[in-house]
Amino acid sequence: MPQHRQLHLNLNIYGTGAHAAAWLWPGNDPQAVITTDYFVKLAQLAERGTFDAVFFADRPAFPENGAFRPFPSIEPTVLLAAIAAHTRHIGLLATASSSYNEPYNIARRYASLDLISGGRAGVNIVTSADSEAARNFGLGAPPAHADRYRRADEFAEVLKALWDSWSPGGIVADRSTGRYYDTDRIRPIDHHGEFFSVRGPLNVPPGPQGRPMIVQAGGSPAGRDLAAKHADAVFALATSIEEAREYALDLRERAVKHGRAAEDILIFPGLATIIGDTEAAARRRQEELADLVPIAQGVNYLSDLLQVDVGRFDLDKPLPETVSAPENGMTTFALNVIRKARENGLTIRQLIRAQNGGGSNHKTIVGTPEQIAAHITEWFGTGAVDGFNLMPDVLPSGLETFVEQVVPLLRRTGIFREHYEGGTLRENLGLSKPNSPQSDLKAS
Amino acid sequence: MPQHRQLHLNLNIYGTGAHAAAWLWPGNDPQAVITTDYFVKLAQLAERGTFDAVFFADRPAFPENGAFRPFPSIEPTVLLAAIAAHTRHIGLLATASSSYNEPYNIARRYASLDLISGGRAGVNIVTSADSEAARNFGLGAPPAHADRYRRADEFAEVLKALWDSWSPGGIVADRSTGRYYDTDRIRPIDHHGEFFSVRGPLNVPPGPQGRPMIVQAGGSPAGRDLAAKHADAVFALATSIEEAREYALDLRERAVKHGRAAEDILIFPGLATIIGDTEAAARRRQEELADLVPIAQGVNYLSDLLQVDVGRFDLDKPLPETVSAPENGMTTFALNVIRKARENGLTIRQLIRAQNGGGSNHKTIVGTPEQIAAHITEWFGTGAVDGFNLMPDVLPSGLETFVEQVVPLLRRTGIFREHYEGGTLRENLGLSKPNSPQSDLKAS
Structure with a gap:
């Protein structure tokens, strides 16, 4: 592990890119987003750039007003399993809805992904505020905000308990006794709450990072509390250093209130990029994209x-x-x-x-590789952010430019890795491995 | 497509093999079942043997009395996505519980698997009769048999409707208008039933086989009706040709009552194998395995x-x-x-x-490759079965012997393929591609 603070980068893969017109960019194959090849190549490119992880936003619905751009389609754990087979180091993150899933199913699926990827999985818990999703799951409208967040809190609680339901050594495979599992080390969780009753234990052993990461992205007070209580990292919205500072202060205070250390939670604001060889070229690219919407x-x-x-x-x-x-x-x-x-x-x-016609909602920088690197370095230097959730305008071209031209500049400053140092996602992020079930129960 | 009836083979991959003591077989790595490599190699071996598909049974629970043998652990769609990345032809089947999942989530996951595998996916719908599973999903005990089957029927109805919610051409990607989806070809299903209200449409386009296969395995009258109404294939239990004939007659009658053709549904009884170079060697292998339990x-x-x-x-x-x-x-x-x-x-x-200490519940043949091939050929010749759900005693060795020594004998008789002829699982099975949403709705 490096001794000094390290920058972390996550690649947010949103279909053909963050810009609303990305699929219309000359030369892009608009059908690529329904193939795994396209996503595998993006993940491999991000891995060449030693990104910490790739991330897929998700929504269990066809958006009512969605005729004009590709939205996330292939179910993301299926996609990440295919990516896991073709990469070695990069983390694998995706969104799951706590409102429209059972925690046992999600705990199991991410534990499986974590196991088969050698400890690279994580789940971004969302509460699904849209009514299209609600109508696919028996509801006329989404549950009230407070109800969704109480359910998400309990959902995360159950995930962690299930992931911790195995102590190390659950598989003994003892030929002399014929015992395969040591059931003293695989214990029910007996959870009984407002939304869920889950006996457990999970039926998947833990992978090398102990348990999958939890990510959260909510900006409301309830969302921040959910993050502060359960998340290892947050995808934040901050369009100025001042906003980022306020957010970090607030989030870390909340984390401490929940009995955690302020640094237990990593903060990654979204960063949309439109890169050109010169600032004028970057602006031209922005205008060309805008013309396509x-x-x-x-x-x-x-x-x-x-x-x-x-x-x-x-x-x-x-x-x-x-x-x-x-x-x-x-x-x-x-x-x-x-x-x-x-x-x-x-x-x-x-x-x-x-x-950007409804492209990224996040801070957008239009500029040269040097300007992008300077922005990242400046924000990182304030201590208010631990890295960025990168949203290139157009994929793969916006990512290629970033990996080839921005990453080397970041490495030169010493804040970004030359190669992967950890064996798991948690290790690369400098997060501690969760403790045994007993001590975890005390902490939460 | 071949002109004459073709035998179909499915490989049932149950952990280390169908025999309860498979993991204790000398030379087997008992930890292999928590790696994807092991399963990928089995699927590749089955693909060398031109099997139609591999299948993973599943259960969303850690079995109470499960200390003595590895049970399905890695969530099967995650596993099949990894296998899809390393195979080209073989079908990808797994079990999903209609009692403890939302149909939108399962429809989407299998549609995604179908899309990324080029039309090779299928789902075996089970109703989960065990109480361990019930207790992971908020219940003290499983719902009553009749309730589970009514839910499964509606579940299958919703899966098919969601899979058919896209007509061909749903993605237009028209650069001139900026329209990506043709929302006239992607329509809500507006399902309102006893158990589910699902508006749709699905957010995944159909793959090349139209929609994933549906498999069913229930033996009760309600299970048979579920199969007769919705399934493309059944995993059946038949320990004699007479039983197989009675089952086929009953199932096909039920299919006709539901407005389908008798041959619309393929019948694959389970077949457990213990193979030796001589009959005595096979019996010795059986005794050695029994001694290990x-x-x-x-x-x-x-x-x-x-x-x-x-x-x-x-x-x-x-x-x-x-x-x-x-x-x-x-x-x-x-x-x-x-x-x-x-x-x-x-x-x-x-x-x-x-x-077999609680190994396969199915017909078990202990014998030489010639005896196994003769059994398969005889049963297939009666017309009561369309193939078998093969359950080798120990994996990979039992499968290796089958692929190397039984498959060539079957090919010599002309009833089993030399190479894959179809491009999708449905094509290899000789199943028709489902029609457009409109005509499908008329049929069901």
Whole structure:
């Protein structure tokens, strides 16, 4: 393990790229996203760049307004299992919904992925605020915010208990007695809570990192508490160093309140990149991408974000004063978008363009490899972030440029690894291996 | 497609093999079952033998009395995704519980596996009669038999509807309009039933075989009806040609009642094999395996099957007259075991030995490659079976012998393929590709 603080990079693979028009980029094969080859190659490229992990966002629904861009389609644990077979070091993260899954099934699937990948798996727990998903699981609308988060808390509790239901040595395979399992080391968890009753134990032994990582990405107070209590890392939203500092302070305070050390939780804000050889070239790429976005895509996107039919407004005028941020999982972000539009007097059309047509919601840097590396180094230097959740505009080209041109600059500064030093995802992230079931139960 | 009837073979991979003592077989690595390498090599070996498919039984629980042998551990869709990455032709089948999963999640996972494997996936729907599983999903005991089967019927209905929710051409990726999906070809299913409300559509496009296969294995009247209505193939229990004939007649009658053609459903009885160069060598192998079974394993197995603590009986006396078959998913099989014990005057210890210590419940042939091939050819010739669900005693050795010595004999008779002729699992099985959503809805 290195002695000094190390930068961590996660690759967020969102279909053809973070930009809404990524699939329309010249030369891109828009059908690639329904093949594993495409994703395996991206993961291998990220592994060449010694990224800590790849991550797949996910949603168990076909989005109502989703006609204009590919969304996550192949179920991500199936995809990650295929990627595991073709990579050696890189971490394997994906989203699972705590609202529409049973914890035993998710604990088992990620434990399996962790086992077959040699300790590289992790799950990003989301509560699924969208109504399309709710309607695929017997509900007319998603459960109330507070209910979803209470369920997610209990869900994470059960995951950890199941992952810890085996002490080391659960498989004895003793030829002299004919005993395969030592059932004294594989114990029921006997969980009885508000949402779940789970006896356990899990039927999968732990892999070399003890248990899969837990990631969380919620920005609301309940989401932050969930992260502070259970997560090993968070995917955060921060568009300025000040925001990142405030977020880190708040999150780490919450972690300490839950009896954890402030540094037990890693913070990775999203970082969208549009890279060019010169700043002018980067801006040109941004403009070319913006030109490719169908206006109907941008209108759908804003309508979803603001929960109002933006198509009935004059697109060449500003958003009407009556439009406000809805109360849901995107409230904070929607408020920011509305504020940006009003402060800069943008028309709806200009606002759509400024939002990359509904591309990444995160901090976007448009610039040269040097500018990107400087930004990363500066933010990392503040101590408020431990790395970034990278969202290249277009895949694979945006990632290729990053790996070939930004990664070497980061390595030169000494904050980013030359090669993988750990054997597991937790080791590469500098996270401790969870303790035995007994001590874990005391800690939570 | 061949003009004459073709034999089909499925490899049932149950941990280290069908025999209860398989993991104790000299030279076997008992830890191999928690690695993907082991399973990938078995699937590659089966693919060399031009098997139609590999199959993983599964159960979402750690079995109460499971100390003495490895049981399915790695979650099977994760395992099949890894196998898909290392094979080209062989079908990929696994069990999923309709009682403890949401149909949207299972439809999506198997559709994903089907897509990434080029049309090789299928799901064996089980209703999970065991109480260990029930206790991992909020229940004290499994739901009543009739309730489980009504749910399974609706579950299969929803799977098929979701898989058919895309018409061909759902992805248009039209650069001129910026439309990625043609949402006229991706339609909600609006299912509202007793157990599920699922709006749909699925968020995964269909693979080249239209939709994943459905397999069923229930022997009860409700299980047979479920198979007759929804399954493309059944894993059956038949220990004599007469039983196989009766089963086929009954199942095909039920299929016709559900508006299907009698040949729309393939019948694969389980076939356990213990192979030797001579019949005496095969019998010796059987005895050596029986000697390896810890008596406690056999007692646990019989106790589970008969739902009575067999350990409190004198093992060197016959089963007490008071012991009868419990009413559950294993009733028919338990009745057969009790009848066999009583007809042959077996002590409990002898009965355990005769059951391979709790190995395969299915027809077991102990003999030479020629005897195995003759058995398969004879049964296939009756028309009552379309192939077999092969359960070698010990893996990989029992499969190696089968592929090297039995498969060539079967090929020589002309009933088994020399090489894969179809591009998908359905094509290799001679099953028709499901029609478009509209015509499918009419048929069901």
